[in-house]
Amino acid sequence: MAVMARAATTSDAFNAIAEPQRRDILGLLRAGEWPVTDLAQELGMSQPQASKHLRVLREVGLVRVRGVGRQRRYSLDAEGLRPVHEWIGGFEQFWNESFDRLNSYVQDLKHDRRNSQ
């Protein structure tokens, strides 16, 4: 029945951080707690948009909320980013200098063999 469309933004961290503004929010939250309005103003987005993005981030467990008076303070829950960190880590070898050296070494070998045949 359910004709799959794109996965929900709330389905996992990967989908949640696909949106640039949500990444901005997470980046800001590294500094500590932020009430919604301040956060929205700091990032140049409307208050409703900020609330909506924060909702998504909350649903995937990337942020926490705490009520203080009439404001709600959001903070980072970086644990939720771990899956992304680990997945991307699986490609680390491709950026390592040592790998680059190995790679160019292999290229050189190929080059030499071509020239000597």
Added chain:
Amino acid sequence: MAVMARAATTSDAFNAIAEPQRRDILGLLRAGEWPVTDLAQELGMSQPQASKHLRVLREVGLVRVRGVGRQRRYSLDAEGLRPVHEWIGGFEQFWNESFDRLNSYVQDLKHDRRNSQ
């Protein structure tokens, strides 16, 4: 004019890797080149789906193609994952053991101050 909807999957690496199957493809390509049909079978997806996902990955520069006879061999271009790697790296401190220790140290301080007041 353009009433923004969700950003295109081809807009950047973040959006491209939001789809699980595309992550699977990239994971597989770490091992080397793959022709479409083999890749599709290996990952249990239809050939058209594989082609479509590969198109997205190609458009954001995460894979390369090379024609060999009548087949097209796809290979990883991990350079395109760098932005993701760097962004997520900005949160690394939150998983470091040293940070955890610092964190609990701060918690202890707070705890002590509460108790001594």
Added chain:
DNA sequence: TTGACGCATGCCGTTATAGGAATACTATGG
């Protein structure tokens, strides 16, 4: 109690997805 402040939610409209099935290439082998 009544405002007002701080946020969350609802609704609307446009855009674009992912999957399935069918079809349109395209280079190769005979």
Added chain:
DNA sequence: CCATAGTATTCCTATAACGGCATGCGTCAA
């Protein structure tokens, strides 16, 4: 030159994201 293996593309449908705007709701101050 033609049949075919190997891919890419098109059409279709259901789902939902995102932004703007308006509104609902809880909390605090006077």
